[in-house]
Amino acid sequence: xxxxxxxxxxxxxxxxxALFQAALARCGLPPAxxxxxxxxxxxxxxxxxxVQDGDIVRIETPGRNFAVEIALLQRGVDAIxxxxxxxxxxxxxxxxxxxxxxxxxxxxxxxxxxxxxxxxALLQEIAQQLxxxxxxxxxxxxxxxxxxxxxxxxxxxxxxxxMLVPRSPGPIQGxxxxxxAMQQxxxxxxxxxxxxxxxxxxxxxxxxxxxxxxxxTTVDTISYDPAGYPILFNTxxxxxxxxxxxxxxxxxxxxxxxxxxxxxLPKAGIDGATFDLRVVMIAGQVCHVVPRLSNTPxxxxxxxxxxGNIDRVRQRMGETAWQALCQHCQQVMTLFPGSLYAGLxxxxxxxxxxxxxxxxxxxxxxxxxxxxxxxxxxxxxIVAMLKSHGEPLHEPGRGHTYRxxx
Amino acid sequence: MTIEExxxxxxxxxxxxxxxxxxxxxxxxxxxxxxxxxxxxYEESQTFYKWTDKFAIFLNDPAVHQVTGIVxxxxxxxxxxxxxxxxxxxxxxxxxxxxLGDIIREEYEISWITQTDVSSLFTAYPNLEHLRxxxxxxxxxxxxxxxxxxxxxxxxxxxxASVLQEVTTATLPALEHLELWLGDEEYGANTTIxxxxxxxxxxxxxxxxxxxxxxSEIADEIAFxxxxxxxxxxxxxxxxxxxxxxxxxxAALLESAALAHLEQLDLxxxxxxxxxxxxxxxxxxxxxxxxxxxxxxxxxxDDGDEMRxxxxxx
Numbered sequence: 001x002x003x004x005x006x007x008x009x010x011x012x013x014x015x016x017x018a019l020f021q022a023a024l025a026r027c028g029l030p031p032a033x034x035x036x037x038x039x040x041x042x043x044x045x046x047x048x049x050x051v052q053d054g055d056i057v058r059i060e061t062p063g064r065n066f067a068v069e070i071a072l073l074q075r076g077v078d079a080i081x082x083x084x085x086x087x088x089x090x091x092x093x094x095x096x097x098x099x100x101x102x103x104x105x106x107x108x109x110x111x112x113x114x115x116x117x118x119x120x121a122l123l124q125e126i127a128q129q130l131x132x133x134x135x136x137x138x139x140x141x142x143x144x145x146x147x148x149x150x151x152x153x154x155x156x157x158x159x160x161x162x163m164l165v166p167r168s169p170g171p172i173q174g175x176x177x178x179x180x181a182m183q184q185x186x187x188x189x190x191x192x193x194x195x196x197x198x199x200x201x202x203x204x205x206x207x208x209x210x211x212x213x214x215x216x217t218t219v220d221t222i223s224y225d226p227a228g229y230p231i232l233f234n235t236x237x238x239x240x241x242x243x244x245x246x247x248x249x250x251x252x253x254x255x256x257x258x259x260x261x262x263x264x265l266p267k268a269g270i271d272g273a274t275f276d277l278r279v280v281m282i283a284g285q286v287c288h289v290v291p292r293l294s295n296t297p298x299x300x301x302x303x304x305x306x307x308g309n310i311d312r313v314r315q316r317m318g319e320t321a322w323q324a325l326c327q328h329c330q331q332v333m334t335l336f337p338g339s340l341y342a343g344l345x346x347x348x349x350x351x352x353x354x355x356x357x358x359x360x361x362x363x364x365x366x367x368x369x370x371x372x373x374x375x376x377x378x379x380x381x382i383v384a385m386l387k388s389h390g391e392p393l394h395e396p397g398r399g400h401t402y403r404x405x406x
Numbered sequence: 407m408t409i410e411e412x413x414x415x416x417x418x419x420x421x422x423x424x425x426x427x428x429x430x431x432x433x434x435x436x437x438x439x440x441x442x443x444x445x446x447x448y449e450e451s452q453t454f455y456k457w458t459d460k461f462a463i464f465l466n467d468p469a470v471h472q473v474t475g476i477v478x479x480x481x482x483x484x485x486x487x488x489x490x491x492x493x494x495x496x497x498x499x500x501x502x503x504x505x506l507g508d509i510i511r512e513e514y515e516i517s518w519i520t521q522t523d524v525s526s527l528f529t530a531y532p533n534l535e536h537l538r539x540x541x542x543x544x545x546x547x548x549x550x551x552x553x554x555x556x557x558x559x560x561x562x563x564x565x566x567a568s569v570l571q572e573v574t575t576a577t578l579p580a581l582e583h584l585e586l587w588l589g590d591e592e593y594g595a596n597t598t599i600x601x602x603x604x605x606x607x608x609x610x611x612x613x614x615x616x617x618x619x620x621x622s623e624i625a626d627e628i629a630f631x632x633x634x635x636x637x638x639x640x641x642x643x644x645x646x647x648x649x650x651x652x653x654x655x656x657a658a659l660l661e662s663a664a665l666a667h668l669e670q671l672d673l674x675x676x677x678x679x680x681x682x683x684x685x686x687x688x689x690x691x692x693x694x695x696x697x698x699x700x701x702x703x704x705x706x707x708d709d710g711d712e713m714r715x716x717x718x719x720x
Contacts (some may be wrong), residue, residue, distance in 0.1 A: 188514070209518045214720070266512035269411030274512050295410065297512070349447070350412050350510065351423050 004137070006032035007050055009040065009126065010060030011068060016366050017060055023378035037062045041071040041122060051133040056385055058139040059126070061363040062119065063198065070099045073111055076118030085173075087113035088229035088256045107220060107234040109194070109201055113258045116196035120146050139385060140362065141338030148342065148362040151260040152195045161335055164328065164356045166191075166262040166347075174255045175248035181261070182208075189264040191297075192254055194232075198361070202232045202254050205264055205297035206247065215241040215250065216297050222253050230256055236303055238296050264297065265356060268348040270316070275299060275308055276358060277346045279325075280365050280377050281333050283384035286326045288365075288372045307370075317352045325355050332357055341365050341381050408621075408648065408717050409510050409540070409561070416441040416475055417503035417536040417557070423447075426460060430469040437472040441503055445479025457482065458490045465497050475503035481514050481541070485522040492530040501531050502554075507540035517563040517593040517720050521545035528552045535580075542587075543594055545569050550576035556613075557583035563621075563719040564594030567601045574604040581611040585618035585645065590719035599627045606635035618645035618672075621716045625676075629655030633662035645672040647698065650714035652677040660685055666693045674700040675717045 006024060010017045012034045021031050039045045051057060062068050077092050090098070090111050102108060123142035130138070148154055158165045169181035172192070182190060189207035197203070206215045220235035230253035241247050251259075267274040273293040278301075280288040291308030292299035299305055314322050329344055336342060343364015348355050365377040372380055413421050422433050424442040434440040444461055457480040464470065476498075478487055484507065491504070504527070507519055519541030525548025527534070535556045539545065542562030547569060555578050560569065565588050573586065584605070589595035602619065604610060617637060619628050625646055632638065632646075644665075646655075656678045659665060671690070676699065678686070683699050690697035706713040 207515070209515075212515075212518060214515060266510065269510065269512070272408065272410055274410050274510075295511075350512070351447070353423075354447070 003029070004054045004056050005030075005052065007035060007047075007055055007057045008032045008060055009035045009047075009057070010037065011062060011065040012036050014060065014064060015368075016363065019366070019368060019376070020058070020060070020378045023376060023382055027379060027382050029382070032058070037065070037068045037122075038071065040126070041068065041075065047126065047129040048133050051130065051136050053134040053136070055136040056139065057130065057136055059123075059142065059145060061366075062122075063363075066099075066103050069110065069115065070095055072115050072118035072122065073098075074118065075121050076111070076114035076116070079114075079117035079121050081113070081117060083258075085258075087111075087258050088225075088231075089114045090225065090227070090229075094226070105233070109197065109232045109234060109257070111229075111257070112194050112196040112202070116149060119149065137385070137389065138338065139340045139381060141336075144336040144339045144342075145362040148336070148360045150195055151193055151197075151359065152258070154360055155260060155262065157335060158332060158357055158360075161331075163332055163335075164354075166265050166356055166358065168260070168262040172255060172259055172261045175251040177255075178206075178251055178261060179208075185263070187263055191262055191264045192251055193260050193262075194254060195258040195260045198363075199302055200298045200300040201234050202257065203298060204247075204251060204254060206251065207264065213242060213244045213247055215247045217241065217250060218298065218303070219250060219254070222250065232257070238298060238303065265347055266350055267299075268350045268352050270308060270313060273306075273308075275313070275348075277310075277313070277325075277348065278364065278367065279329050279344045279346050280341065280367065280372075280380075281329055281344060282341045282365075282377070282380050283388065284330055284333050286329055287380050288367055288370050288377055290367060290370060313348070313352075317348070321353050321355075328355070328357065332360065336360070340385060341377070343367075409516060410512070412443065412445075412479065412510060413477060413505055413508050413538075416477060416505050416538065419475055419503070421475075421477055424464060426463055430464075430467045430473065437469050438474045438500065441475030441477055441505075442473060443477035443479055443508065445477075445508070457487055461487075461490055461494070465494055470497050471499060473498055474500050475536075476501065477505040477508045479508045481507060481509045481519045484520060484541075488522055488524055488527060492526045495530040498531075500533065502533055503536040504531070504534060505538040505540075509540060515563075515720050516541060516561070516718055517543065519543065523548065525550070528555075542566055542569060542589060547572040547576065550578065552576075552578055552580075554580055556580050557585075559583070559585040559618075561585075561587045561621075561718070562589050562594075563587075563716075564589035564591070565597060566594055567597045570597045570601045574601070574608075574610060576610070578611055580613060582613050583616040583618075584611065584614060585616070585620065587621035587648065587718065588619060588623070588716075589621055590623055590716050593719050595623060597624075599624060599631055602628060603631065606632050606637045609636060609640060612640075614640050616643040616645065617641050618643075618647075619649075620645055621648040621718050622646070623650050623714075623716055625649035625651035626655035626658075630658040633658040634664065636664075638662070638664035638667055642667070642669040643672070644668055644670070647672040647674045647676075648717035649675065650677055650716060652714065653679050653682045656682045656686060660689055665689075665695070668693075668695050670696045670698075672698045674698045675703060676701070677703050677705055677714050 127142040172178050192204040194202035200218045204217045218234045219232050221233045222230045275291040275293045276299045278290045289310045293308045294305040343361040345358040419441045421441045521541040521544045523546040538559040540561045542565040
């Protein structure tokens with residue numbers, strides 16, 4: 001048997017796929033074969049046609065491809081929601097209209113609960129197909145991805161396992177419900193997020209002192225579909241709302257798509273900004289770590305925020321607090337034993353001594369240009385994958401000039 | 407840097423967080439050399455005890471009488487907190503530095519902090535040298551007369567004119583550092599240049615070395631007034647940073663002969679044009695003044711109107 005073949009399930013035109021291919025090339029490995037989500041969804045191909053003995057399978061994000069998004073929503077039409085509540089959803093007929101008319105609507109978030117159910121159905125199909133394939137290795141597992149893509153479930157799972165997470169009041173159905181929960185918990189500020197959103201999509205940072213209200217949100221506008229369900233439109237320029245009725249409408253709308261609510265804990269600051277950490281875990285180890293600096297409550301880098309310097313953060317934390325953080329992240333990854341990698345969001349409280357885990361992102365390793373021991377995230381994953389199997393290595397980082405972009 | 411981070415130094419001393427269960431003397435061998443921050447942290451905010459409960463435990467520490475500086479990290483019931491501080495006067499005989507309301511943007515809105523009447527602190531703590539207050543709403547200093555206070559800082563998103571009047575009529579013979587964040591009209595700033603004028607023209611504080619009229623919406627007017635004001639003969643540092651200073655105010659500074667006495671001029675977070683910035687920098691070089699021109703801001707355009715903004719408002 002020769003070298004294992006690499007197989008990526010993803011959108012062929014997507015950035016992570018291109019970056020992973022480039023990383024393979026830098027490792028002196030042949031390019032991966034790409035199985036397009038679109039083909040899997042259309043049943044043009046099954047993984048059994050592709051995966052051979054000893055191959056390595058990687059599942060990438062299905063995002064940023066409108067046709068795939070619509071196909072996943074279609075897959076979700078008949079999916080049975082284990083929760084009895086009716087979240088915003090659309091019929092197959094309406095989705096076809098959407099497909100025809102709204103492909104270029106910037107920032108629209110189409111029925112995230114239905115999308116998630118559709119994606120879960122596909123992930124289960126992928127799992128079944130892989131089970132029927134010859135013995136192979138996987139960089140990640142369909143069921144881990146499923147769990148990480150549900151912020152509410154992921155949070156509950158971490159909390160149950162004794163991990164430090166912000167407190168959550170549990171399921172919240174709307175603004176009135178939220179206010180009651182905040183009062184009961186004695187909280188003045190919370191985050192409301194789409195349970196199945198990425199990159200701060202449909203997020204609201206809300207605080208009140210009883211008389212005044214303030215919400216910072218990535219939601220630009222809300223429109224309503226013919227069934228009366230709200231459609232959220234995201235913006236990269238955050239909006240600030242003060243009007244209670246407007247905030248109520250927004251939070252009600254987010255909750256109709258299934259929301260995860262948690263206490264808004266204050267973040268530590270550095271260089272005139274506050275930050276959290278994106279920690280890329282590979283093979284159980286803390287690898288690439290990026291402070292995400294912001295002057296808003298949301299730190300996601302695409303929201304015009306900036307990357308900070310981890311060495312300075314580490315210095316202020318001190319070695320004990322840093323080691324505690326690393327150990328904690330390692331413990332979190334033991335909850336996802338099938339995942340070689342994930343991107344954890346970790347919040348440091350002001351004072352730099354305590355931290356909590358905010359999120360686990362299945363596809364959170366997209367940090368272009370970020371190097372750890374001379375390797376980007378993808379190279380580090382490739383090396384870890386081969387090392388775990390004792391493959392001879394062509395070490396990357398030798399004879400290459402890496403451009404550091406920050 | 408404004409209010410994104412808790413204070414790391416106060417009165418030139420490092421700030422350390424004091425936690426229940428740690429001895430004051432364990433944190434620092436010389437308790438007089440650090441400033442103790444008492445805050446309600448993540449876990450504590452979930453319990454039902456209040457800042458004053460934590461403070462009561464702090465006061466029971468045998469080394470508490472050596473403490474020289476305290477940071478209050480709470481926005482809740484500041485009136486009760488001030489009363490507790492006043493009641494603790496005998497246990498804190500050496501208190502020289504107090505920061506009341508070290509609350510960052512991630513925790514609360516500065517304009518939502520309900521400050522209180524702090525006049526009793528001046529009588530309770532005759533040795534106080536540094537007083538820093540955050541939040542302007544509800545703040546009152548009373549008729550201030552204090553022999554030792556060298557530094558007074560009031561940070562707000564909107565300082566009421568009444569507070570400014572209390573400052574200008576205060577008797578503070580030792581005052582060297584006066585820093586006022588004036589703020590945004592929408593968040594309670596109703597001071598006019600007439601309220602500020604006594605600071606500039608009547609020299610109420612004979613030892614003043616630093617004057618900060620920061621975070622102001624009327625920065626141009628202030629610059630215009632101060633350019634010919636006698637206060638410039640006294641101070642070595644003028645701080646007009648965090649505000650809305652533009653070319654009009656900068657032009658007044660450029661034409662001021664009195665500016666030559668300054669050692670430092672802090673203008674960071676401003677709306678000056680690049681050409682004017684260059685002129686300011688040249689003036690700084692010529693007169694030997696260190697000028698901070700960082701954070702050139704761009705005005706928001708709203709309905710064709712140019713909207714400048716201060717660094718800290720809501």
